[in-house]
Amino acid sequence: MKIQVSTLSFDLADHSGPVGDLFPQPVHAKDWEPYILSEAQVRAFQEDGYISGIPLLSGEQVDVLNKELEQLQTPNEQEQELFFHYESNESEDPDKVLFHAIGGWRVTPGFHDLIWSPAYRMAAYQLLGVPFRLFHDQLFCKPARHGGVVAWHQDFSYWTFTKPMHHLTCWIGLDDATTENGCLYYVPGSHQWGLLPITGLTGDMDAVREILTTDQVHVFDKKVANALPRGYASFHHPLMMHGSYANHSERPRRAIVLNAMADGTLGNVNNYERLDALHRFPPMPQDVALNSKHFPLLFNESSELQSLLDAVPKVDVATLYPCKYSM
Numbered sequence: 001m002k003i004q005v006s007t008l009s010f011d012l013a014d015h016s017g018p019v020g021d022l023f024p025q026p027v028h029a030k031d032w033e034p035y036i037l038s039e040a041q042v043r044a045f046q047e048d049g050y051i052s053g054i055p056l057l058s059g060e061q062v063d064v065l066n067k068e069l070e071q072l073q074t075p076n077e078q079e080q081e082l083f084f085h086y087e088s089n090e091s092e093d094p095d096k097v098l099f100h101a102i103g104g105w106r107v108t109p110g111f112h113d114l115i116w117s118p119a120y121r122m123a124a125y126q127l128l129g130v131p132f133r134l135f136h137d138q139l140f141c142k143p144a145r146h147g148g149v150v151a152w153h154q155d156f157s158y159w160t161f162t163k164p165m166h167h168l169t170c171w172i173g174l175d176d177a178t179t180e181n182g183c184l185y186y187v188p189g190s191h192q193w194g195l196l197p198i199t200g201l202t203g204d205m206d207a208v209r210e211i212l213t214t215d216q217v218h219v220f221d222k223k224v225a226n227a228l229p230r231g232y233a234s235f236h237h238p239l240m241m242h243g244s245y246a247n248h249s250e251r252p253r254r255a256i257v258l259n260a261m262a263d264g265t266l267g268n269v270n271n272y273e274r275l276d277a278l279h280r281f282p283p284m285p286q287d288v289a290l291n292s293k294h295f296p297l298l299f300n301e302s303s304e305l306q307s308l309l310d311a312v313p314k315v316d317v318a319t320l321y322p323c324k325y326s327m
């Protein structure tokens with residue numbers, strides 16, 4: 001990867017655009033065309049709460065990121081301080097390992113520039129329906145043989161320190177993900193279940209079953225495996241029920257997750273009960289827009305798309321992201 005910025009800041013959050021050439025950027029509006037999701041894909045997201053099989057990274061781009069990942073898994077003290085959250089092993093099971101870190105984009109150029117991947121930005125724009133910012137990234141890595149679970153959860157149950165609920169998750173495989181090495185699973189349609197309580201992230205995989213209604217349990221049992229080749233992505237709604245089982249295979253299962261939010265999302269920390277989990281996050285005052293350098297603007301439709309604007313299918317914002325979750 002060639003770095004194009006003459007002096008790189010130690011904190012890459014200081015750079016509000018790509019610093020290298022790993023993700024070539026559209027120059028004209030029509031350069032966005034290859035990345036536009038079809039009407040059918042947007043409709044499927046609206047109905048099921050997720051879409052999958054989106055090509056996002058080439059083999060070479062995955063190789064660059066996996067090389068940088070080695071650095072992120074063995075950071076020096078200064079680098080580690082840039083993360084908003086860092087757990088070499090977050091698993092609650094003493095026999096398992098789950099590496100979970102938030103904020104790698106501030107540390108290495110490839111992960112920094114990934115958030116400007118045009119394929120990511122176009123799809124995220126269509127599925128959010130509005131200009132958006134990076135909320136944060138997350139690494140979820142399970143080593144071979146003893147990789148731990150990510151228990152069933154809804155992302156927004158962890159994000160109620162922000163409002164309104166207008167967020168989107170993109171899961172990108174850095175290894176081929178299969179049922180053997182702990183791929184993600186989705187429950188189609190569960191994004192219409194409303195906001196459920198937190199039942200834990202890295203301990204009992206099925207803890208959420210206890211709080212589901214009988215009807216929801218029936219739907220829950222129709223979960224689908226999100227097997228994906230490396231470099232491919234899925235996108236899910238902030239209320240989508242998802243989780244991933246242990247990795248008993250001989251291969252690692254590494255993934256980078258990008259979490260976006262509508263431009264204009266506000267801090268909502270006043271009644272938040274898990275403030276200790278936020279102590280390394282940037283300041284997020286109550287009712288103030290999250291628009292510091294830590295939350296870069298990734299897509300501004302009018303300047304990026306121009307004549308293409310009307311040709312891009314988008315979700316129906318009011319039904320998919322209703323205001324009732326903005327307490």
Ligand SMILES: O=C(O)CCC(=O)C(=O)O
Pocket residue numbers: 140150155169170171183184242243244255257
């Ligand atoms: O990678 C995993 O297993 C969990 C990912 C996840 O929870 C997410 O993408 O929101």
Ligand SMILES: [Fe+2]
Pocket residue numbers: 153154155242
């Ligand atoms: Fe999640």
